[in-house]
Amino acid sequence: MLNKIGVANKDLVLSRFFDEKTLVKPKAILECYEEIPCNPCSTSCPFDAIHIGENINKKPELDVDKCVGCGICITSCPGLAITVVSIKGEKAIFKIPYEMNPKPVKGDIVSGVNRHGEVICDVEVVRVDGHQRHDRTVILDVAVPLIYLHDFITVRV
Numbered sequence: 001m002l003n004k005i006g007v008a009n010k011d012l013v014l015s016r017f018f019d020e021k022t023l024v025k026p027k028a029i030l031e032c033y034e035e036i037p038c039n040p041c042s043t044s045c046p047f048d049a050i051h052i053g054e055n056i057n058k059k060p061e062l063d064v065d066k067c068v069g070c071g072i073c074i075t076s077c078p079g080l081a082i083t084v085v086s087i088k089g090e091k092a093i094f095k096i097p098y099e100m101n102p103k104p105v106k107g108d109i110v111s112g113v114n115r116h117g118e119v120i121c122d123v124e125v126v127r128v129d130g131h132q133r134h135d136r137t138v139i140l141d142v143a144v145p146l147i148y149l150h151d152f153i154t155v156r157v
């Protein structure tokens with residue numbers, strides 16, 4: 001259940017993450033917690049890694065073995081509920097959708113924010129993908145201290 005302020009609690013978040021061994025390779029994290037009639041994540045994946053089934057109200061499930069972490073599904077989600085996460089040493093590399101302005105540039109140090117909107121750490125922007133296929137959304141690759149793997153959700157520039 002989402003709590004009263006609409007923020008996923010730790011158990012919900014953990015139910016959508018994979019263990020650190022699996023995250024040595026990038027995997028989509030589908031933070032989609034409500035049963036709603038929605039499926040563009042599933043239809044966008046060229047690797048058939050996201051399954052919803054015949055009942056479009058069901059929550060999407062990731063076939064972790066099929067997911068190659070390409071990030072194509074990220075901007076397909078109208079709820080900005082998808083990130084792609086991998087672990088490199090002491091950092092978690094998150095691919096996140098970002099729609100605010102100004103957009104950061106590679107090398108910027110920006111604020112990492114948790115699900116409550118609180119600044120929790122500094123994160124480095126390691127890549128900015130502003131390809132027009134994403135419309136007005138850019139995909140940021142950001143390096144987050146690993147201790148915030150399950151807390152980080154987005155950045156504030």
Ligand code: SF4
Binds near residue numbers: 027048071084
């Ligand atoms: S990251 Fe790529 S392979 Fe993985 S679910 Fe998304 S679109 Fe499919």
Ligand code: SF4
Binds near residue numbers: 030039040042060078
């Ligand atoms: S597109 Fe986003 S909101 Fe819709 S089912 Fe997929 S993850 Fe959930």
